[in-house]
Amino acid sequence: MTASLWVTRLIAGRIASAVFTLFLVSLAVFAVSLLMGGDAAEAILGQSATPEALAGLRASMHLDQPAPQRYLGWLIGLLHGDPGTSLVTGRPIGGMIAPRLANSLLLAGLTALVSVPVALTLGILAAVKRGGTFDRVVGIATIGIVSVPEFLIATVAVLIFAVTLHWLPALSSLRDVDSIYELLRVFALPVMSLACVTVAQMIRMTRAAVCDALTSSYVEAARLKGVPPRRLVLGHALPNAIGPIANAVALSLSALLGGVIVIEVIFNYPGVARLMVDAVATRDMPLVQTVAMIFSASYLVLVTTADIVAILANPRLRHQ
Amino acid sequence: MTALVRLSGLQIAACKDGGVTSIVRDIDLCVEAGEVLALIGESGSGKTTIALALLGYARPGCRITGGEIEVAGHRIDRMDEAALRTLRGRVVAYVAQSAAAAFNPMLTIMRQVIEPALVHGLMDRAAAETKARGLFRALALPDPDTVGDRYPHQVSGGQLQRLMAAMALITDPALVIFDEPTTALDVTTQIEVLKAFKTVVRDLGTTAVYVSHDLAVVAQIADRICVLRGGTVQEQGKADQILHAPAHAYSRALVGAAAPRVPAEPIAMPPPAPGEAPLLELRDIVAGYGGLDANGRPKACILDKVSLTIRRGRTLGVIGESGSGKSTLARVVAGLHSAAQGYVNLNGVPLASRIADRSREDLRRVQLVFQNADTALNPAMRVGQTVGRPLTFFHGLRGRTRAAEVARLFDLVRLPAAIADRLPGELSGGQKQRVNLARALAARPDLLLCDEVTSALDPVVAEAVLDLLVDLRRELGVAYMFITHDIERVRAIADDVMVLYGGCQMELADARALGSGPHHPYSRLLMASVPHLKAGWLETTMDPFAPVPGQAGATADGCRFFSRCALAMPGTCDLVRPASLVADDRLIACHRELAEL
């Protein structure tokens, strides 16, 4: 009873801490957008607008209010699911982002679906066969992939599979997707390019975590009980590696948040990251702020989830 | 002849940096069925490596390179990994030194205890659990029916060690290997575990190999003893013969180091001038962690009203088990931990509780020497620099004069001066502890706080360091607070002895008075728990003072030792803090009359 209360408090603490960080991030994001400056009203109406028209627009956009007040208004709107209107298109941001967000989530989700099982399998296998040829090959390959920027992987992939072999489309337009086969064809290249870096990172961290567990005294003791290798890894080492592995997955998937920007640009994919790149180019601040908050929130959700998994997996915390 | 275990010409090598070094050479030994053979030696003697070879196992980086290993008719040296797996845990079982590390923290105890029986397909889960509970009972574990449902962190170290033995015995193996199973335990716990082991081994007729560095422990359980050094057998024979008539010079040295130390000659100090304040005086020190409550006591109280005095040039031994607060006592004196109540006087003048508020002169007078020289020396700093720093810091010495003084200090602790250019990693354990001492002496202190300075060392090396401490005291007139868990060492080196339990002072006595006259029940338990170098001692010890099982804990105001005390009086001891009984050479905190103790 007290144990579960203790765990609940621990988890509540982690969540509160993440929410607090997100609040600080919102301050930072707002501050950066002030710094990005430019008068939005002027941006919309152009240089030739009359002062009256400018003042009217500023008032309607609350740009005449002091910064703290504007921040509060923005934050409250965000909490209500209303992040404001785009300066460039004049449309509500919520409506602009929603379909794009779904597309990005589809891309990220498919990448996670592909990379997590592959990475965990390879990472665990490399740890089990540490020092062997398989481990070395995986080690060198992951170092190689981690060291190469995403845009290079993506462009080389396009060169090989789209330009030279004509197997796959070079651009990922979602318009003419009407079958699973088409879906796979469209997503194959972006997912593959994104997954490369994610998988490589995850393999390295998983391997390190499982290696730690495998070289521990309790695994040696289990080996000396005659426990067969498969059970040694799955039954003894893995339960101890759950926390670090969850952390590895979260960190690698959060690296995907950065990678998705480059990939969406290269494949001209209609996702939220490309929307962001365009918004930055047109200095559409409310839009930039909103996407920035979505990205930071996703990062915090990932990391906090990993923390909670680690807490729940640890009997020392569960049974205080 | 029915040798169950036979090793002949065993060779084991370690591969390091591309080179191969032989770490175990030409081992020939046998163990007959029902016999307990002890492998004894210092760290690096190869005793654990040989024991693991009986399982066909070599630690990573090591390899069995030759010789025959036969256990219960199986030729282990000829088996591949798959065949070995069917043997390990079934024919040969292993009890590791640190059960706390050898139990998987993520799995329940029962799951791990019955695992050998399940993976070898010897019985079904229900039968295995029943058998495990029987073993728990045989090993005198509390709550034998439910202890298996717990996780390892919920059980004490002594209990884990016994649970590990249950895990080894669940398959009725032909041979059990005990690898230093009681080394990490407190003395009083060690006896309980040892008794449990001995009972099971005798009742089940188990054949065992018992690895240890402690001859007195081995004397209790072994039929035969094999003395190892540097990976070779020095001598093997019947336990009685090795203990009482060792033939080999090294065995004699080991037996000598294990024998009770002759107390050092009392050192003649000029009698204190009338009215001279003691060097160190502590009064009613209360210290701990967490915030203070309404009475000014910390939430987690580590030291509770401890008082002591050390006169110039004298040695106070502080003795207690892990958790007794003895290290916190040293930290309070050193200024590393602020006391919540009470005061510390140095030469009759109150000492500031924090380092930052102390004068450099006060800091110089008290120096700290830590247990583990591996972490007490900066691995990135040459030892000459390490020893020289206090000379510069306290005495402003530099250049030539400093180097000369460093050389003198090395000479004082019996180290060659050339060692000054080395890094700690290039020194042996004993050398490191001497450097550690030299650094403290460089300050020219009046008081050395020695926290378990010999417990990480091998017995022979530890003896030499103790000799050095005695010599230094004679030469320099420095006083010691000598903190240890080993009552025999304290008796040999100290003038006065303080016994701590659960942060409370149980007894303060003249060292020479230990062992005669009335004593606190806990002091008695401690003295009775030190194994004697005599077979059969285990069976006779402690019978008059067997702790009462199932005695509940005391209230915060009661005697801390209540739950383990054989003389406890429920209704008094668990409710009221005992006052000190005063005899001429001792102070005992107990509710009983002196005559009853």
Added chain:
Amino acid sequence: MRRPRIALAVGATLVGAALLSALVGPLLAPHSIGAVVDLDVFSPSSAAFPLGTDYLGRDVLSRVLTATRYTVFISFVATMIAASVGIFFGLAAASGSWLDMVLSRLFDIVIAIPSLMFGLVVITSLGASIPVLIGTLAVVYTPGAFRTARALALNVAALDFITVARSRGEGLSYIVLREILPNLIGPLAADFGLRFVFVALLLSGLSFLGLGVQPPYADLGALVRENIAGLGFGAPAVLFPALALASLTVGLNLTIDTLTGGRKATR
């Protein structure tokens, strides 16, 4: 035992080549970087142009040699700033509790904003000059350096020899500089190398999005971007900058991995 040594040799050679071309490369460049020297564009390797020409007909060899200097120089300065600031605050945080809380929280915010997005926003608002680029990269990678230094220092600070120094009355600066820091040199150097790789990768990512070094100058990422049209027919103008970038980062990672892996094994 032999393979790590090969990996080390390969890695060190790659890094050495990159550093050498960063140091002396521009002196060896046969042509001025901005000069259009070929009438043809995307021409293949020839005696006159060993690495061919780019999308405007400029000499790729000269441009790669100069771009390497930009990539290495910008990444190095940014990493240097990130590591210095990170180590300074990391050591400070390791010695004080409230300072630790404040600093950790502050750096948590930076970590929570995806680095490429952070760069995108800051550089668009402040303009893509080299100082802004260096500043942005340094800010993005300071929290990592801070965390590493803090964790390492906390590990060492818990050891007994630090307690001995404290009980002697040594000041904070002596303890940090003379007792703690010498024990961190190896791990911190390895961390510096890894961070350099991250910085170089982010820099080329920014350049690829057009926010890095601006024309007519270019870093390796920018060279890949401007010649991307040559990808379809495998023009050396796009392959060699990519290769140069990859050999720098792969080489450095390989070197650090074998060095630290080797140390772990012998310990």
